Amino acid sequence: MAFAATALATGILVTFLPPAVPSGSAAAATVALLVQPAASTAARWVAGRYGDRHGSARLVVPGLLLSAAGVLTLVLTASQVAVVAGAAVFGAGLGITQNATLSLVHARADRPSYGAITALWNLAYDAGIGTGAGAFGLVAGYTGYPWAFALTAAAMLLALGPALRDAGRVTSGRRPR
Template identity: 45%
Template sequence: MPPRIQQQTLFTRPMVAVLLCTLNGFAGFYLLLSTVPEYAAQTSGHTAVAGIITGALMASTAELAPAGRRSQGTGWNGVATGLGGTVGTPFGVLLAHRFGYQPLFVAGTVAPLCGLLAALFIVAPRPAPVVRPRVVTGIVRPAILRPFILLTAGAMASGAVVTFLPLAAPREPLWLTPVALLLFQLGITGSRWLAGRLGDRFGNRALLLPATLTTAVGVLGATLTGDSATLLILMLVFGAGFGTLQNATLVLMLQRAGRKGFSVAGAQWNLAFDAGLGLGGFCVGIVVQSTSYSIGFAVVSGLLLMVSCIALRDVRAGGEAEGEEK
């Protein structure tokens, strides 16, 4: 969807209500499906609607937050989105393991209805004049490309862990995988808030390298499914690193795009995030077929270590003023 339309029309009360009801309908249809192509088509529509909501929320948050506190604004945005994952990811796995998938799909159908209450209190910001949207071609700009690559690599690690940890970890004890995913999501949610405060105080560029390295170390926890304590600790570390990376890359892309490009930058960030999630599950799945889950997770960790040089390059790049508004 064009960023101009996204920012100017989506964050109104009627449109949010329509989008949430659409999201609710997509979740309910899972109960009626039986084949892989049907599930693939359904999931594509479901994630498309969720992506539109997330992109509009990002652009509106950037508009509403003062320039000097934009990191904190996106941090609270991350807390809001992270709370859903904190509840849904671990307890979804637990529901599926314990009761099967039908109760899970019913819960996914009911949950979006809670957002209808919040829609009553939405105040849409007045959008800035939007320049010609260049979502894909604008990524090649080095100042945007560096955080784009870092986020894509981090999202690949997240996609790999969320997809394959429930399969790689032992079924007993039953609580191990849900608790590991809960700690991962809690790490993301808490670090988004903390990264917002640190970003406004010290600059988001300084957070890129430690966030990338922490994510690379944390994902190795998925290779240690036989040691419950180490797995849980590293999943928390993994979430903290990835959450910090999310917030730092988002704010940098927004600031470098300038106020007129907030919607474009938000769309680019979502593109990196969603592409990374899909690529992580797909690529690690290919590796796992001929090797093992541990090697698949180790490959993703190695990828993050490789792209850490991009984070270092961004730190050393002194050409772009981090807080510049265009």
């Protein structure tokens, strides 16, 4: 669920951030679209190092919360600083969540299943990007961009329940299903 939430938001950000910012802030959208994947890449590396030492399960909830906070910051589309900062925070959360979820699905499967799991994970990511962009477009048409970003951040938090339940099972020693 956490991975799905961040994948949906990725499609939203890359598709709708440029038209969401006022025309005088177009440079901020361009910078934000550079900063977001850079932050994701750096966060994946940090999450991988942390996960190797302490396990990846502890990273899903913080990654999801960072992602949602970044999307919520995009409500302030008129502020160039908020647009770039929101993209950076979202990117960091996305990178953490990507690394943690992919590591967890591999840890929970046997080695012969790795190819299928990786393909499904990538399919889920790509489908999430397209679904997020499509759904956001419908919502933004009725609410405007700031409210649509706020609703997206709130919707992302729906994944907290399953993420917290999974994290509790991992820390208690029970293997999640």
